Amino acid sequence: GDSVTQMEGPVTLSEEAFLTINCTYTATGYPSLFWYVQYPGEGLQLLLKATKADDKGSNKGFEATYRKETTSFHLEKGSVQVSDSAVYFCALIFTGGFKTIFGAGTRLFVKA
Amino acid sequence: EAGVAQSPRYKIIEKRQSVAFWCNPISGHATLYWYQQILGQGPKLLIQFQNNGVVDDSQLPKDRFSAERLKGVDSTLKIQPAKLEDSAVYLCASSPRDTGTSGSHEQFFGPGTRLTVL
Secondary structure (H helix, E strand, C coil), X not given: CCEEEECCCCEEEECCCCEEECEEEECCCCCEEEEEEECXXXXXXXXXXXXXXXXXXXXXXXXXXXXXXXXXXXXXXXXXXXXXXXXXXXXEECHHHCCEEECCCEEEEEEX | CCCCEEECCEEEECCCCCEEEEEECCCCCCEEEEEEECCCCCCEEEEEEECCEEEECCXXXXXXXXXECCCCCCEEEEECCCCHHHCEEEEEEEEXXXXXXXXXXXXXXXXXXXXXXX
């Protein structure tokens, strides 16, 4: 069935380190892909999105590219900050908005 | 623009009691979602409304959970009777894009209601 798989956390990095959080999906059709972030004590916020193959979403220094050939949407950031500490969720939404699936989330800790 | 509003923020009940959660989506958003997020897991969609009609309730445990959106604006999710395994955060989200139309259908989330069942 349709699913989203994220790398398990927690991921612990030092400030200014490079970040990669892996996300792969299994889906029929061509969904839109999203990364949401949940900061401590807050609700889910959209971080970035991509609606078709080879699209790159970017926001706040984070990037992810929709790779249809590898069914992946890995999140990257060149230099993380302590303020990036949060839980990151990969999600897919099918064409027409009929179905939404979230990954389990990856917790990121950034140390000063 | 006001965001998605939810209340209460926290609720503690005993098993077999009833509980209700309320959500008011962003003004003009026709699509509304309820999710259950168990600690350490990603959100799981319970029910999706398009205006006051149900689009998908395939993962809603209908023997104990119910939801309504009578006037196509705010919505209520009820659990009756609650079980220990219902302890979770209940998230409401809305989207400006109508279900069935093209586009990214990004969703805007409220702060959630944390339910503890003792």
